[in-house]
Structures are given as C-alpha cells and as structure tokens.
Amino acid sequence: MSVSASAVPAIRVRGMEKSYKSLQVLRGVDFDVAAGSIFALLGSNGAGKTTMVRILSTLLKPDGGTATVNGFGVASEPVRVRESISLTGQFAAVDEILSGRENLMLVARLRQLKDPGKVADDLLARFDLAGAGSRKVSTYSGGMRRRLDIAMSLIGEPKVIFLDEPTTGLDPEARIEVWQVVKELAKQGTTVLLTTQYLDEAEQLADWIAILHGGRIIANGTLAELKRLLPPGEVQYVEKQPTLEDIFLALVGKDDKVGSSATPVVASSVASREDRP
Amino acid sequence: MSKHFFGDTAVLLGRSLRHISRSPDTIITTAITPVALMLLFVYVFGGAIKTGADNYINYLLPGIMLIAIASGIAYTAVRLFTDMKSGIFERFQSMPIARSSVLWAHVLTSLAANGLSLVIIVLVALVMGFRTSAGPLEWLAVVGILTLFTLALTWIAVIAGLSAKSVDGAGGFSYPLIFLPFISSAFVPTATMPGPVRAFAENQPVTSIVNTIQDLFAQRPVGVDIWIALAWCLGILVLAYVLAMAAYRRKIT
Numbered sequence: 001m002s003v004s005a006s007a008v009p010a011i012r013v014r015g016m017e018k019s020y021k022s023l024q025v026l027r028g029v030d031f032d033v034a035a036g037s038i039f040a041l042l043g044s045n046g047a048g049k050t051t052m053v054r055i056l057s058t059l060l061k062p063d064g065g066t067a068t069v070n071g072f073g074v075a076s077e078p079v080r081v082r083e084s085i086s087l088t089g090q091f092a093a094v095d096e097i098l099s100g101r102e103n104l105m106l107v108a109r110l111r112q113l114k115d116p117g118k119v120a121d122d123l124l125a126r127f128d129l130a131g132a133g134s135r136k137v138s139t140y141s142g143g144m145r146r147r148l149d150i151a152m153s154l155i156g157e158p159k160v161i162f163l164d165e166p167t168t169g170l171d172p173e174a175r176i177e178v179w180q181v182v183k184e185l186a187k188q189g190t191t192v193l194l195t196t197q198y199l200d201e202a203e204q205l206a207d208w209i210a211i212l213h214g215g216r217i218i219a220n221g222t223l224a225e226l227k228r229l230l231p232p233g234e235v236q237y238v239e240k241q242p243t244l245e246d247i248f249l250a251l252v253g254k255d256d257k258v259g260s261s262a263t264p265v266v267a268s269s270v271a272s273r274e275d276r277p
Numbered sequence: 278m279s280k281h282f283f284g285d286t287a288v289l290l291g292r293s294l295r296h297i298s299r300s301p302d303t304i305i306t307t308a309i310t311p312v313a314l315m316l317l318f319v320y321v322f323g324g325a326i327k328t329g330a331d332n333y334i335n336y337l338l339p340g341i342m343l344i345a346i347a348s349g350i351a352y353t354a355v356r357l358f359t360d361m362k363s364g365i366f367e368r369f370q371s372m373p374i375a376r377s378s379v380l381w382a383h384v385l386t387s388l389a390a391n392g393l394s395l396v397i398i399v400l401v402a403l404v405m406g407f408r409t410s411a412g413p414l415e416w417l418a419v420v421g422i423l424t425l426f427t428l429a430l431t432w433i434a435v436i437a438g439l440s441a442k443s444v445d446g447a448g449g450f451s452y453p454l455i456f457l458p459f460i461s462s463a464f465v466p467t468a469t470m471p472g473p474v475r476a477f478a479e480n481q482p483v484t485s486i487v488n489t490i491q492d493l494f495a496q497r498p499v500g501v502d503i504w505i506a507l508a509w510c511l512g513i514l515v516l517a518y519v520l521a522m523a524a525y526r527r528k529i530t
Binding site for chain 2: 057058059060061079082083085086087089090091092093094095096097098102106107109110111112152
C-alpha cells in the first residue's frame with residue numbers, strides 16, 4: 001500500500017486532545033503538513049508544542065482525536081510511525097560519555113544500517129564535527145551538541161523529522177548553522193515539523209506556520225497569508241540600521257566554514273528586512 | 278517481541294558496558310565497602326564470633342558477596358534514571374527498536390558489573406585466607422545462584438529507576454537490601470539471636486542463600502536450603518520483572 005507522497009499529507013492531525021490531570025493542554029488541534037515542507041508550530045511556553053510533538057512521535061497517547069504520520073496512525077501503527085520519523089527533542093539527546101562518532105554509530109546500528117562507521121564519518125564531515133569525532137560529547141559546546149543531535153536524527157533517512165525548539169539556548173552562529181541544516185533537509189524532500197517560540201525562526205525557515213494558543217490552532221497559513229490577517233502596513237520611510245545580530249555576526253565572522261556560511265545569511269537577512277512593510 | 282530484540286539489546290549493552298569501562302569507579306566503589314566490611318569482621322570482630330567454622334572468612338564470604346550485589350544494583354537504577362533525564366531515552370523510544378531492549382541492556386550490564394566486583398572481592402578474600410575445596414560443579418552452582426540473586430535485585434532496581442523522582446531516590450532504595458544480610462546467618466549463626474529476630478533471620482531470603490553457598494564452598498550437602506534459596510530468587514525475580522515491565526509500560530505510553 002504505497003501512497004504517493006504528494007497526495008497524502010506527511011502529517012495529518014484531527015481533533016487532537018490531551019490533558020494532564022485537570023490541565024487541558026490540547027483542545028482539538030487540527031492541521032496538515034505537506035510532504036517535503038517545513039512546518040513551524042509557534043507558541044509561547046506551555047502552549048502544548050512539545051505535547052503535540054510527543055504525541056506525533058508516539059511517546060505520548062492522546063486523549064482524543066487522530067493523527068497520522070507518513071500515512072500511519074500514531075495510535076494504530078506506532079511501529080510504522082517510528083520507522084518513518086526521527087525526533088530531536090528539546091534537550092540534546094546525546095550520550096555524554098560516548099564520543100560523537102560512537103553516538104552516531106550507536107544510532108546507525110539500532111537502525112540496522114550496513115556500515116555504521118562510514119555513516120558516522122560522513123555525518124561528522126557534513127556537520128563539521130570531523131575534528132571532534134573521537135572526543136567525548138561531554139567536552140562539546142552547546143552548538144556542537146545540537147549539531148550532533150540533529151546528525152543522529154538524520155541517520156536512516158527518516159521521511160519526517162520533528163525538531164522541538166531546535167535553537168533554544170544556542171548562540172546566534174549555532175542558530176544559523178541549525179537553520180542551514182533544516183533548509184538542506186527540506187531541499188532533499190524531508191518533511192520537517194519544528195516548534196519554536198522565536199518568530200524570526202519561523203519567518204526564516206517555514207513554508208507554513210501554525211500558531212498554537214490556548215490548546216487550539218488559532219492561525220495557520222504561509223507567512224504571506226498570516227500577514228494578510230492584519231491590515232496592510234502603511235509605507236513608511238525607515239532608515240535601515242544594522243541589528244545587533246548583524247553586527248555580532250560581522251564581528252565574530254570566522255575564516256573557517258562557519259564564518260563563510262554565516263556571511264551570506266547576514267546579507268540575506270538584511271535584504272529581507274528591507275523588503276518588509 | 279520484536280524481531281530485532283537480540284540485536285538491539287546487544288547494541289545497547291555495548292553502549293552501557295562502554296560507560297562502565299569509562300568510569301570503572303562504579304565497580305571499585307561497589308567492591309570497596311564489602312571488602313572493608315570483610316576486613317573489619319575478619320580482623321576486628323571475627324575473633325569474638327564463634328561460628329563453628331574453622332576459618333571465619335570462609336563463613337563470611339557468601340554474605341559479603343550478597344552485600345556487594347545489593348549495593349551494586351543501585352547503579353542500575355541510577356543509570357536508568359540518568360538515561361531518562363538526559364533525553365536519550367526518548368530518542369530510543371521514538372526509534373523503531375524493540376522497546377524492552379532498553380531495559381534488558383541495563384539488566385545485563387548489572388550482571389557484568391556485579392560479576393566484576395565479585396571477582397575483586399573473591400581475590401581479596403583469597404589473599405585473606407579464604408579457601409574452598411569446591412569443584413567446578415559447586416562453583417557453577419554458586420555462580421548460578423549469585424546470577425539469579427543479581428537478576429532478581431536488578432529488576433527491583435529497574436522499578437526504582439523508572440519511578441524515582443531524583444537521582445538520590447533512584448540510588449537510595451538499596452539501603453534496606455544492603456542491611457538484610459546483617460540480620461541473617463551471614464555474619465553470625467542465627468542460633469545466637471533472640472527469638473523474634475531469629476525467626477525473621479531464618480525465614481528471610483538471604484539466610485537460605487548464604488547457607489547454600491557456605492555449604493557449596495565447604496562441599497557439605499546443601500539440603501533443603503538450596504531449594505528455598507532458588508524459590509526466593511525466582512519468586513522475587515518474576516514478581517520484580519512483572520512490576521518493572523508494568524512500570525515501564527506506564528512510562529512509555
């Protein structure tokens with residue numbers, strides 16, 4: 001029963017409800033995520049974003065409603081769902097005592113891949129961790145840990161990737177690195193559902209944005225569609241000042257790969273700021 | 278049971294064993310308290326204790342081994358609890374692997390770590406004058422009983438690790454277990470104890486296990502004690518396993 005990716009949404013959620021004791025976190029959530037798109041679930045702290053991700057990754061049973069991931073019901077076919085997904089939780093799910101390479105090989109082995117060593121080495125190179133591959137993860141910086149965490153999630157090429165607040169606690173450079181990875185993933189056809197409380201993150205990355213508030217989706221659409229919800233802005237003359245982030249990134253711009261990848265992003269973020277009403 | 282159960286367990290076991298090889302202090306600390314007790318009881322109290330055995334350390338060693346196991350299994354609870362806190366547990370749970378392999382890897386790691394601690398303790402005991410005429414069959418029986426005892430207590434540790442609210446809570450449950458051998462035939466013969474204490478000592482699991490191992494080491498007939506010991510170990514093992522699996526299912530759904 002192969003279903004064509006374009007016809008069926010990668011994720012479909014209908015009437016999702018979940019309470020913790022008397023606290024009703026989700027009160028009937030509906031949304032679809034198109035295959036190959038980046039979908040951002042926005043919301044403040046405690047809005048239920050993580051609950052939603054935990055339900056979709058089969059870690060939590062909903063009280064009501066249905067959800068399918070890659071065509072499989074999270075309640076009825078959890079094993080097939082787990083075969084289709086990868087979860088990068090809010091806190092880097094890496095093994096501190098193992099080295100970066102051992103972490104990657106561990107996941108590759110659990111996913112029954114042929115050559116775990118090669119898988120690990122390829123990912124270390126791709127995520128700019130080759131030099132740190134044999135070091136214990138407990139010596140990694142927050143950004144390196146997050147990159148390793150995401151690299152571990154890519155092993156086995158899951159169709160759908162959940163990123164729960166992937167950039168919380170990262171410095172601006174590490175944040176941009178994560179954004180780049182997410183964009184590349186989507187380019188390769190992976191469906192990405194990310195949660196975030198940073199609005200600019202959703203603006204930067206997402207093809208589709210849903211706002212979770214009070215246990216329901218209160219807005220859902222592309223950025224352009226969401227902008228139309230408000231009255232059109234007046235045209236004003238605004239002098240373009242560099243943001244502190246632009247200044248920071250220009251100043252710390254390093255000569256290695258990180259720096260060179262950061263520079264064009266600075267330029268594009270400046271450009272996009274000028275476009276805004 | 279998933280088709281990947283054995284493969285997944287082996288991979289996760291490799292991970293845990295690597296943890297232990299990188300922090301061998303857990304094996305040393307597991308061995309050090311029992312060794313200290315052994316020194317204390319042989320060289321300080323031992324002269325005043327009349328056991329009927331010609332060599333007090335021969336009498337003492339089985340109880341010391343049980344104390345080592347009771348303290349060693351606390352690390353299983355701590356490791357499991359740490360996994361759950363760190364997020365790696367959820368990564369495993371969201372992957373297409375046999376879910377019970379996560380627990381079994383920790384249980385088998387406990388067997389390996391406690392086995393190593395016991396080897397250290399037996400070596401120290403040999404230096405201190407422990408002697409046995411036990412042949413391969415008796416040794417096999419001793420290893421078998423200790424393995425069952427370790428498995429039974431480790432599954433209790435799994436329950437503690439799954440339901441603890443803090444690391445201290447995860448490790449702390451083992452104190453009563455460590456204390457049990459003191460109220461048994463491990464240090465002094467139960468006949469010297471006052472009535473109610475003696476009744477407790479003679480009818481708790483540790484005494485039958487200690488008696489059996491003492492008899493096996495001395496090549497005496499083991500009598501009915503070995504069956505009582507096996508019944509206790511298997512009974513606790515089955516009960517703890519069922520409760521641990523129930524706690525696990527509550528945790529992951």
